[in-house]
Amino acid sequence: MRNSTVADVMTRRPLTARPAMPLKELARVLTEHGISALPVLDRDDRVVGIVSERDLLSEQAEPSPRRARWWQRRRTRQEIRRSPGGTVGHVMTEDPVTVSPRATLAEAAGRMIEHEVKHLPVVDEHGALVGMVSRGDLVRRFVRSDDEIRADVIDDVLLHVLWIDATQVEVTVTDGIVTLAGTVDLRSTAQIAERLVHRLDGVVDVVSALTYLTDDGGLEGRPPHTPQPAATPTTDRTGITT
Structure with missing residues (x-):
């Protein structure tokens, strides 16, 4: 039995952006393809940022220092001035949180919650982009019918892992x-x-x-109680029984 990983649900070969992409072009790509975020790659195809609909809207909205994100506050006015205005590089989130394709769905969800993001670029051990995963991808994986879950319990757990005859265990899912x-x-x-x-x-x-025929709790570090045989009475030379 194998738990699902990010590789099972991610979008492979996702669309990407470059820092120099005009925001107007970004808006067109997001709208035409019905997506809400793109990974941003440098000349060496390494992930250097992520840009979303929110970033695009923030560029048009009235700036509010109190609502600025941490990465925006870290950038000085000079750095912002050096970035080409009206381009992806000007509004993207730099050094985005990423995830491995081998990570479990729970691990990916944990990263999203911890860092308050909705998308994660998926990178391999060399840092190369191999996909994108979103909250929606994770949610869809968990929305499964009761019949699908029951089939997995019987086929994956009972038959293939534990070698239990399906007639021994009744499985119901509601x-x-x-x-x-x-x-x-x-x-x-x-x-x-x-x-x-x-x-x-x-x-x-x-x-x-479930009930069981044998308590093998000793294998779990709790040895079962084994009653000791009663001592056999003996009589010494004086005739006193001990």
Whole structure:
């Protein structure tokens, strides 16, 4: 079983912008293709920024020092003057937060929340752009039907990972909540099944009603209690039983 990664949901070969692109051209590209952000590449095709509809609107809006973003405050007036007016390089967010194509969807979502962004350029180990991922891409992955989730529980978790006959465990899914019922051989198997199901895309919660035949809790670091045999009474030479 494999958890979904950014590579599974990202847009491959995304449209890109250059710092010298005029803002009018940027507006046309965003509108015609129905997208809200573009990664910005330098001459060596390295990601140097990201530009969005918000950046474009901010250029037209009345400036407000209190609402300026941290990267805007760091730039001096001289630096801004040196940037060509009316171009992507003038309004883009520099040194954007990026993500690896191998990152999990949860990791990508965490980065978006932490840095308050809606898009992440996806770069490989060499820093080359390989895709773009948006909040919408992540949300769509988690919006899955109950039937799809149930099929993953049975095929991926029970059959392929745990080798459990599907007739041993009853799986029901309602609004993303998975209920497991039935009997398995080991306590550890029941625990592993619950953990693996939790990791499936689209699962909201897991209710486990699994029972087990053998408590192998010792494998989890909690050795089961083993009763010691009772001592056999002995009689010494004086005839006193001890």
